Amino acid sequence: MYLRQCYRRYEGKRHAYWALVESHRTERGPRQRVVSYLGTMDEGGRLGVRMAAEEGWVPQGDLFAESLTPEWVQVKVRDVRVERTREFGGAWLGLQVAHKLGLIDFLKQAMPSGREEIPWSSMALVLILCRLLDPSSELRIAETIYQKTALSDLLGIPPDKVNDDRLYRALDGLLPHKEKLEAHLSASLGTMFNVEYDLLMYDVTSTYFEGQAADNAEAARGYSRDHRPDCKQVCIGLVVSRSGLPLGYEIFAGNTADVTTVEKIVTTMEKRYGAKSRIWVMDRGMVSEANIQFLNDGNRRYILGTPKSQLHQFEKQLLEDGWSEIRDGLEVKLCPAPSGNEVFILCRSAQRREKEKAMHDRFAAKIETALAKITESCRKQKRDPLLVSRQIGRIMGQNTRAAGLFKVDVRTRTDGGASVDWKHVEAWREWATLSEGCYMLRSNVTEWSADELWKAYVQLSQAEAAFCIQKTDLRIRPIWHQTKDRVHAHIFVCFLAYVLWKTLDQLCEAAGLGNSARKVLDELKSMQLVDVVLPTREGVDIRKRCVAQPTAHQAILLQYLKMSPPKSLKMQNHSTDVVKKNDDCVLNSGALSC
Numbered sequence: 001m002y003l004r005q006c007y008r009r010y011e012g013k014r015h016a017y018w019a020l021v022e023s024h025r026t027e028r029g030p031r032q033r034v035v036s037y038l039g040t041m042d043e044g045g046r047l048g049v050r051m052a053a054e055e056g057w058v059p060q061g062d063l064f065a066e067s068l069t070p071e072w073v074q075v076k077v078r079d080v081r082v083e084r085t086r087e088f089g090g091a092w093l094g095l096q097v098a099h100k101l102g103l104i105d106f107l108k109q110a111m112p113s114g115r116e117e118i119p120w121s122s123m124a125l126v127l128i129l130c131r132l133l134d135p136s137s138e139l140r141i142a143e144t145i146y147q148k149t150a151l152s153d154l155l156g157i158p159p160d161k162v163n164d165d166r167l168y169r170a171l172d173g174l175l176p177h178k179e180k181l182e183a184h185l186s187a188s189l190g191t192m193f194n195v196e197y198d199l200l201m202y203d204v205t206s207t208y209f210e211g212q213a214a215d216n217a218e219a220a221r222g223y224s225r226d227h228r229p230d231c232k233q234v235c236i237g238l239v240v241s242r243s244g245l246p247l248g249y250e251i252f253a254g255n256t257a258d259v260t261t262v263e264k265i266v267t268t269m270e271k272r273y274g275a276k277s278r279i280w281v282m283d284r285g286m287v288s289e290a291n292i293q294f295l296n297d298g299n300r301r302y303i304l305g306t307p308k309s310q311l312h313q314f315e316k317q318l319l320e321d322g323w324s325e326i327r328d329g330l331e332v333k334l335c336p337a338p339s340g341n342e343v344f345i346l347c348r349s350a351q352r353r354e355k356e357k358a359m360h361d362r363f364a365a366k367i368e369t370a371l372a373k374i375t376e377s378c379r380k381q382k383r384d385p386l387l388v389s390r391q392i393g394r395i396m397g398q399n400t401r402a403a404g405l406f407k408v409d410v411r412t413r414t415d416g417g418a419s420v421d422w423k424h425v426e427a428w429r430e431w432a433t434l435s436e437g438c439y440m441l442r443s444n445v446t447e448w449s450a451d452e453l454w455k456a457y458v459q460l461s462q463a464e465a466a467f468c469i470q471k472t473d474l475r476i477r478p479i480w481h482q483t484k485d486r487v488h489a490h491i492f493v494c495f496l497a498y499v500l501w502k503t504l505d506q507l508c509e510a511a512g513l514g515n516s517a518r519k520v521l522d523e524l525k526s527m528q529l530v531d532v533v534l535p536t537r538e539g540v541d542i543r544k545r546c547v548a549q550p551t552a553h554q555a556i557l558l559q560y561l562k563m564s565p566p567k568s569l570k571m572q573n574h575s576t577d578v579v580k581k582n583d584d585c586v587l588n589s590g591a592l593s594c
Helices: 043-054 089-101 103-110 120-133 138-148 151-155 164-193 258-273 289-297 308-319 350-380 385-398 400-405 426-435 450-458 461-472 484-510 517-525 552-561
Strands: 002-010 013-026 029-039 081-087 199-208 233-240 246-253 279-282 301-305 324-327 330-336 343-349 406-412 418-424 438-443 528-535 541-547 586-588 591-593
Touching (some): 081 089, 081 138, 089 103, 103 120, 103 164, 120 151, 120 484, 120 517, 138 151, 164 258, 164 484, 199 258, 246 258, 289 301, 301 450, 308 330, 308 343, 308 438, 324 450, 330 450, 343 350, 343 450, 350 406, 385 406, 400 406, 400 426, 461 484, 484 517, 484 552
Parallel strands (some): 029 591
Antiparallel strands (some): 002 013, 013 029, 081 528, 199 233, 330 343
């Protein structure tokens, strides 16, 4: 620290005063900041301050620390006020989780600071945390979200420095580090929660665009899981562990069939993490003979769903005994394949049987009612047989679940009109009754029991839950970006926010709170950060940046999570903390200024 002489003009005269200045290092080089404005001082006063700063009578870092004995002042109680109330708990909790994952340190190393005013690593962190707390567009982050949270105080970035241009450039700078960051996060999650990634769940979803995305070759129309066939989309293939912890993802064109993505995703994950003895779990949409041959050629193990039509080959086994009940209403049976290299697992669910029977009955009733109306109209009127056939075809197409129950003949009468004859196909009804509630798995893990294989397969719901969280809580859809790189960057930010979400989920579960990341975030979001202003009789405003006291419920959650929020924060130089009234002195974060 050192003393610096400053000058100002007042009533036409030049006045000198002294300031205590401290040098400190930043990511952009050495900087100086004023610790305290000392006013006019004689030589003895200056000598005393210099000796206190240089000889260490009071350590530099503790010159104005709260641990020192405070000076008593008289406060005008009637004029005490609170300013700049903003959300604190969610932003602080998100930063704690990011710190546990090593995300903050990774971004600093991967995106080193240069000559930019605000480090790109900090701007990338703003994107990720805002996606976790209040997902929205980059423009709304800059105009609304960032200002209403305590991120400016926690990250040290002034609100006026966060704009959509910086956020877009941060998106561009973050995307090249996707592979390394995925590997880093998977390693951190594995260490934190003792995850071995021995069982990998793979599933595909889609997310649609608002706009034409004309310059994006990946944007195409295909099977839409969002029920938006009118919009272009991209497909996302996600790999997660058995507990839903994400390992990585890949993006495919919107018209890509699920079955064609398997080879790429498997080879990509093996290239990135090694070809260890892992078990791949996929649903029936990924199954083809080519994919099974690919998995077997690489000595890869798998548990796969199978098409419903393949059950016909096991009609005899469905009728025989030998089922084992693994829980109420669920039975399984192991059927070795003739080759001996695979096993098939027949599964029969009472709850699923009731659901499928109700669906068959409902669709059958719709078809029967429609056929009765068509038959009656053909009896009373002379209708074109071709048009009647098309009408019946549309009805069957809208009710495919029970279309096989009906055999319909459209004939031409002697007068040229149509006549309709239909009847029930009893063989279809018998097979439907037998197979309702049944489904089948196949695997080359022959040393496991049927219930172990079934329990491993149902973990695939973790991938489906991941898509649900990203689409609802993190709002990955719709995509407003149009170019390929920006779309990839948007999805990457959503993926990173999901990693924070699942990490918090696991921390809650380890603390005995269950999978309650949503509830914990919503509860702690209400914790506020406020600026308390205490006017004194001397005309000096004492300002403190305080964190609101947690409620009883919040305190219990924090105790379970073993986290303790600060009671106050230091006043940042970038904010409008310095208040001047008629050239009076103001106490800002313990430092007097005039």
